[in-house]
Amino acid sequence: xxxxARRGVRIAGVLVxxxxxAACSSTGGxxxxxxxxxxxxxxxxxxxxxxxxxxxxxHETPGDTFWDKIKSGANAAAARYNIELKYSNDPQAAAQAxxxxxxxxxxxxxxxxxxxxxxALSGAVKAATDAGIPLVxxxxxxxxxxxxxxxxxxxxxxxxxxxxxxxxxxxxGAKHPLCVIxxxxxxxxxxxxxxxxxxxxxxxxxxxxxxxxxSVTSTIQAKLAQDPTIDYVVTLxxxxxxxxxxxxxxxxSSAKVVTFxxxxxAIKAIQDGGIEFAVDQQxxxxxxxxxxxxxxxxxxxxxxxxxxxVLTGPSIVDKSNIDAIAKYAANNTR
Amino acid sequence: MSTxxxxxxxxxxxxxxxxxxxxxxxxxxxxxxxRPELGALIAAVVIFGFFFAIAPSLRSMASISTxxxxxxxxxxxxxxxxxxxxxxxxxxxxxxxxxxxGLFTSMICYQLSLNMWVGTFLSLLLALVIGFVNGYLVVKxxxxxxxxxxGTYFILWGVNLGVTKLVxxxxxxxNTSDIEGFSSLNTIFAAEIPFFxxxxxxxxxxxxxxxxxxxxxxxxxxxxxxxxxxxxNPASARAVGVPVDKVKIGLFMGVTVLCWFYGMHRVxxxxxxIQAGEGVGQEFFYIIAVVVGGTLxxxxxxxxxxxxxxxxxxxxxxxxxxxAGWDPNWFRAFLGVMLLLAVMVNLYVKKVTSSRRLS
Numbered sequence: 001x002x003x004x005a006r007r008g009v010r011i012a013g014v015l016v017x018x019x020x021x022a023a024c025s026s027t028g029g030x031x032x033x034x035x036x037x038x039x040x041x042x043x044x045x046x047x048x049x050x051x052x053x054x055x056x057x058x059h060e061t062p063g064d065t066f067w068d069k070i071k072s073g074a075n076a077a078a079a080r081y082n083i084e085l086k087y088s089n090d091p092q093a094a095a096q097a098x099x100x101x102x103x104x105x106x107x108x109x110x111x112x113x114x115x116x117x118x119x120a121l122s123g124a125v126k127a128a129t130d131a132g133i134p135l136v137x138x139x140x141x142x143x144x145x146x147x148x149x150x151x152x153x154x155x156x157x158x159x160x161x162x163x164x165x166x167x168x169x170x171x172x173g174a175k176h177p178l179c180v181i182x183x184x185x186x187x188x189x190x191x192x193x194x195x196x197x198x199x200x201x202x203x204x205x206x207x208x209x210x211x212x213x214x215s216v217t218s219t220i221q222a223k224l225a226q227d228p229t230i231d232y233v234v235t236l237x238x239x240x241x242x243x244x245x246x247x248x249x250x251x252x253s254s255a256k257v258v259t260f261x262x263x264x265x266a267i268k269a270i271q272d273g274g275i276e277f278a279v280d281q282q283x284x285x286x287x288x289x290x291x292x293x294x295x296x297x298x299x300x301x302x303x304x305x306x307x308x309x310v311l312t313g314p315s316i317v318d319k320s321n322i323d324a325i326a327k328y329a330a331n332n333t334r
Numbered sequence: 335m336s337t338x339x340x341x342x343x344x345x346x347x348x349x350x351x352x353x354x355x356x357x358x359x360x361x362x363x364x365x366x367x368x369r370p371e372l373g374a375l376i377a378a379v380v381i382f383g384f385f386f387a388i389a390p391s392l393r394s395m396a397s398i399s400t401x402x403x404x405x406x407x408x409x410x411x412x413x414x415x416x417x418x419x420x421x422x423x424x425x426x427x428x429x430x431x432x433x434x435x436g437l438f439t440s441m442i443c444y445q446l447s448l449n450m451w452v453g454t455f456l457s458l459l460l461a462l463v464i465g466f467v468n469g470y471l472v473v474k475x476x477x478x479x480x481x482x483x484x485g486t487y488f489i490l491w492g493v494n495l496g497v498t499k500l501v502x503x504x505x506x507x508x509n510t511s512d513i514e515g516f517s518s519l520n521t522i523f524a525a526e527i528p529f530f531x532x533x534x535x536x537x538x539x540x541x542x543x544x545x546x547x548x549x550x551x552x553x554x555x556x557x558x559x560x561x562x563x564x565x566x567n568p569a570s571a572r573a574v575g576v577p578v579d580k581v582k583i584g585l586f587m588g589v590t591v592l593c594w595f596y597g598m599h600r601v602x603x604x605x606x607x608i609q610a611g612e613g614v615g616q617e618f619f620y621i622i623a624v625v626v627g628g629t630l631x632x633x634x635x636x637x638x639x640x641x642x643x644x645x646x647x648x649x650x651x652x653x654x655x656x657x658a659g660w661d662p663n664w665f666r667a668f669l670g671v672m673l674l675l676a677v678m679v680n681l682y683v684k685k686v687t688s689s690r691r692l693s
Contacts (some may be wrong), residue, residue, distance in 0.1 A: 024447050025447050025448055025449045025513045027512050027514050028510060028512035028514070028516075029443065029444050029447030029448070029510075030445045030446075030447060031446075061611060062495045062505070062611050063495050063498075063609055063611015064609060064611055065505055065506045065609060067505075184663065205661075206662065207661070207662040207663050207665075211612055211614055212616055213604055213612065214403075214407040214599065214603065214604075215404060215408075218400050218403050219404075219653065219656055219662070222397065222400050222401075222404075222657055225391055225397050226389070226391035226392075226397075226657045226658075226659060227391070227659070239506075242604075242607070250533065251396070252396075264508065264509070265509060268509075332503065
């Protein structure tokens with residue numbers, strides 16, 4: 001870079017800083033908010049060397065707010081029980097199995113893992129149980145966790161959750177619901193829509209490109225325009241629900257929106273009446289209980305659920321209970 | 335294309351530059367073949383006719399407006415990606431770069447309570463820097479742009495996630511719609527315009543404007559000739575005095591600027607809320623639109639209108655399947671077939687036009 005260019009850059013830098021200082025917004029932004037974005041709740045936190053090391057392995061695709069809540073819960077339990085938590089994730093089944101194997105190799109005291117692809121993970125789970133490391137399942141794998149050899153399970157049953165939505169909207173008069181799937185080939189998402197269809201037989205599925213919200217809105221809009229008889233839009237993630245509200249408005253559709261899972265935007269929309277209700281599987285609780293259960297097992301031999309899967313959902317969030325839940329959501333714990 | 339003399343302006347937009355003194359003598363069929371958008375145009379007409387016939391709900395202004403919107407959100411970054419590919423380079427980081435600029439704007443304005451105009455301007459600078467780094471690394475190291483931008487793709491992807499988590503404590507940005515400047519910028523990047531009884535998203539108009547600017551640049555300016563030249567044969571372009579490095583760096587910066595533009599639509603059209611994992615894989619749609627639009631992957635051949643038609647094909651296919659009430663899982667398979675067909679048509683066209691030149 002020539003010295004002239006360098007001087008130019010420096011001047012530009014100073015100008016930008018000056019401009020930035022002069023151009024603060026008097027409305028909105030972090031400085032006008034009172035609550036911090038993320039304060040893990042329930043974390044007492046004891047000091048000293050960690051008593052146990054627990055590995056948490058998930059199929060998280062990075063950058064999805066849902067998993068933040070799982071981690072938030074796991075971290076809170078780890079802090080409370082003086083546990084060192086080792087979190088790792090990979091959306092591909094083989095890689096996730098490898099991560100479980102890695103935890104076994106490093107001789108952790110316990111493993112909590114999502115069992116999203118039970119067949120692909122069974123070898124790694126067996127390696128853990130063979131090595132005498134207690135393993136619990138959470139989030140997915142409710143019907144397979146026992147035969148794989150996992151001790152306990154914390155999560156929602158996607159079919160039951162789907163059924164709940166199907167029943168609720170059928171009661172409310174749904175004739176032709178649309179179920180929006182934002183990721184291709186996801187067994188869990190397909191199961192939710194199938195669950196809805198069980199109870200609302202006219203349910204139709206729609207595949208959208210979850211990597212591009214702008215495209216999600218135009219696809220849902222297209223579908224609403226194609227079929228004006230659609231009276232309910234069921235989305236399987238909170239960001240998709242917020243996008244669906246936009247599509248609906250642009251398509252001049254009077255369809256009602258219900259969703260799985262929550263985020264701050266969706267909570268606002270439930271308060272405003274834009275979203276009818278959300279089915280919450282309480283990811284914070286899934287993360288928290290997975291770690292806590294391993295602690296109780298290791299220190300006290302407990303079996304939470306008494307041999308049965310522990311359901312964290314479907315918990316219904318609607319206008320009647322949203323205000324109590326909103327403040328926890330602001331802390332990223334609900 | 336070793337026989338080209340790249341400093342000479344091509345007579346028609348997309349034709350391989352120069353070297354055909356007796357062009358008027360060529361039969362009309364071959365002259366048409368030399369137009370890169372021809373195959374794409376035929377495909378677009380066929381696809382439109384097909385869906386128009388089988389999907390009644392496509393036959394309304396509101397549906398057309400939705401298809402145009404879908405085309406524009408792919409089309410805005412794709413125009414620049416196309417120019418870059420005509421210039422012989424490739425950018426895999428374009429998909430995540432759109433989200434990087436959006437995340438940056440949303441976070442910096444929220445955290446520092448900045449006026450949105452400032453954040454928008456700062457993210458434009460960021461986009462220019464990303465584009466410059468991509469281009470500079472490619473021209474200085476001579477490493478294929480596939481590898482350089484594969485690197486920046488992963489860097490941006492990781493930084494998007496890491497920084498967002500660090501700054502917001504979550505992996506998504508928060509609502510910024512109550513910050514000063516948001517509503518005026520919303521008008522620029524996401525306004526809705528009355529359109530034959532329905533509404534049209536302003537991105538469609540921006541897209542058309544960018545396509546026109548790109549077409550004009552390619553066909554009527556010296557820079558356009560340079561772009562064809564550096565894509566066709568960089569060595570001889572350099573020999574006749576074309577500033578190859580500057581052109582390439584400029585093209586990379588053009589890509590990130592239009593990625594920024596889409597990123598801003600993403601911010602102002604959706605209350606500033608963006609999940610950090612978005613954008614991954616979008617670069618493939620841009621590249622497919624460009625190639626389906628008749629641009630050669632090897633550079634030196636293509637047109638802005640062709641790219642625009644490629645984007646329309648993508649949008650018509652994605653939404654046409656929905657309007658027809660089919661299972662949209664097939665969309666990607668359809669795209670793959672379109673891509674392969676386009677590549678084969680392009681190869682054939684290239685063969686015909688270059689064998690003619692040798693005779």
